Amino acid sequence: MELRHLRYFAVLAEELHFGRAAERLHMAQPPLSQRIRDLERELGVRLFDRARPRIQLTEAGALLLEHTRPVLAGVETAREAMRRLRPGEAGVLRVGVPPDTHPPVLRTLNELFSRRVPDVLVDLHELTTDEQLLRLREGELDAGVVRHPCDLVGLESGPKARRDLGVVLRTDHPCARDGGPVRLRELSGASLVIFPRAMAPQLYDHILLTCRDSGFLPGAIRHARNPHFVHGLVLAGRGVHLNEAPTAPLTDGLTWRPLDGTDLAWLTSVVWVPARHNATIAAFAEAVDEGLTETGHLPAGGRRTEPATDRPG
Structure with missing residues (x-):
């Protein structure tokens, strides 16, 4: 018994009309009729009485509907929970940053990310590199800004600055x-x-x-x-x-x-769990990379010669 067949059955039980049910399911009427017959054949019972002008649920159909509704509701609840787990889907991206991150970097990356993804709030957590790696693996962070070298087993990293x-x-x-x-x-x-x-x-x-x-x-x-x-x-x-x-x-x-x-x-990059990567994390990584560049960082292969004077700004 396939889940989609139960969904077809539940929609038809609500509409009691093959044409309207097929329209709701975005499918043609003949395939819907065939799927219902397949389900009846698998269960060994008739689910609908088709002899009347308007089809009706049989006793077996009414009993199946009582069991089907909680199943479909549970599946939708599970899907919603998974949607909320996807970074940014709930409107919040949980990220870690090193404790000594300079204020201009935080300001710049926040402004750049807000322009890219205005409907997602960055929830910043002041965490060391190892604290971030642990929370990423445990699903408590969506992305982290870490210092290298570090243990990236099971994680992916963006370009280093x-x-x-x-x-x-x-x-x-x-x-x-x-x-x-x-x-x-x-x-x-x-x-x-x-x-x-x-x-x-x-x-x-x-x-x-x-x-x-x-x-x-x-x-x-x-x-x-x-x-x-x-x-x-x-x-x-x-x-x-x-x-x-x-x-x-x-x-x-x-x-x-x-x-x-x-x-x-300092070699700095954004890291994340590969299975959780999405467009929101990609936008955050781009904002961090641009923010670090604007505050004096170079690509990891580059090198800047600092002047031999105090650096007040």
């Missing part, structure tokens, strides 16, 4: 005095202020490995995730911090210098 890293120093640090680029080996022995490893394990390991290979062996590792706390530690002389050029003036006493001779960079 690159933003070269520099170093935040106290203005009286020897490497800050000449205003030029800094080589990592010049920082050897200084403490490194970095995000906790749990936030993005693969990226954390990549940064420390690159530092080691470039001759920077930190005297100590200090973990901090809040930008104000990070800068406070650097200002207090407790270490140096690797990050992209600031988009706003740094606190007095701090300066940012580009790095020379290293490929350290």
